[in-house]
Amino acid sequence: MLLGQERGGPPAEAEEMIGQKPDHQLAKAAREGDQTALALLYDDLGPPLLGFLHQMVQDRSIAEDLLHDTFLRLLQGGSHPGEDSGIKPWLFTVGRNLALDFLRSRRRRNQLDRQLDGKTIMGSMPTTDSGSLNDFVERTLATLPEKYRTTFHLRIKQDFTYQEMAAICDEPEGTLRSRVHHIMGLLRKGLTEK
C-alpha cells in the first residue's frame, strides 16, 4: 500500500510510532523499507524543508524536486547523519547544498537571476490570515540575496540555534548573527516608513 495516496494524515500504525521512535530510528527503518516510517518522516520533516527550499530558490516546482532529491539522499545515499546530529539539521544541510548547486548552475546558464534585480516570483506559497505583516516580511526578504533570506528563515521560521545554523550553512555564527541583525534593521526601518 502506498501511504502517499492517503494524504489525510498518518495512518493508525504511524500514529503509534509518533513520539516513540526518534528520527534516527525512523530514518533507519525507512531505509530498510518500512513504508510507515517513511510516511511519518516525510509528513513531519517535508513541509518545513519544502518551505526552506522554496525560500532559497523562489520556485515551487524546483523546491519540490529538491525536496525529493534531499529525501532520496537520506534514504539511499552513501552518507547518513550521525547519531549525535539530528535528522532535521542534516536534511537542511543536504537540501541547502542541493539548492546552492541548482542556483549556481542557473547562474552559470545566465538565466533568470531574479535576486539581483529584485523581480522575485513568490510562486504559490500560501499566506496567512494575519496577512499583511507576514507579507511585509516576505516582501522584504524577497529583495535580499539568497544568503540573507536563508539565514533569516533558518533562525526565525525554523527556530534553529546559531550553532546548528553554523553547521548547516558552514559559516561562522558571527556572520549569521550579523545577517539576522541586518534584516531586523531593514524590517524596523520598513515598519517605521509604513
Next chain:
Amino acid sequence: MKDRIDQALDSYRKAPHPSLPDDGLSRLQDSLSGGNSARTPNQKLLRYATAASLALVFFASGFFSGRKTADQSLPTALHFPRSFYPESRLPEIVPPAFTVALTESIPGVFSSPDAIPR
C-alpha cells in the same frame, strides 16, 4: 515599535509551511523501488537525451568502421574491430548499388587501381 517588530516576526514564524505535493511520497517510494515515474521531468529529459546520444554514437561508429577494410582501418576512439561485423553483414552496411553508381559516375578512377590517370 518593538511590539510591531515582534508582531511581524511572530506572523512570519506562525505562517504555515507550504503543503507537500500530492504525489510527493509516492514519487519517493517509486524512486526507492527504482521506478521510472519517480524521476523529475528534467531528469527524464536528461535520461532520454543521454540514451539518444549514446545510440547515435553507437550507430555512427558502426557505420564508419563498417566502411573500412581490416588493413585500412586506423585505431580511433569510434572504431569497432572488424570481427564485430560478420562478413555476411558488410554488403548491407555499404550497399552494392551505391558502389556501382559511384564507380560508373567517375569511370576509370574507382574501377581499378591501374586506371588511375597519370
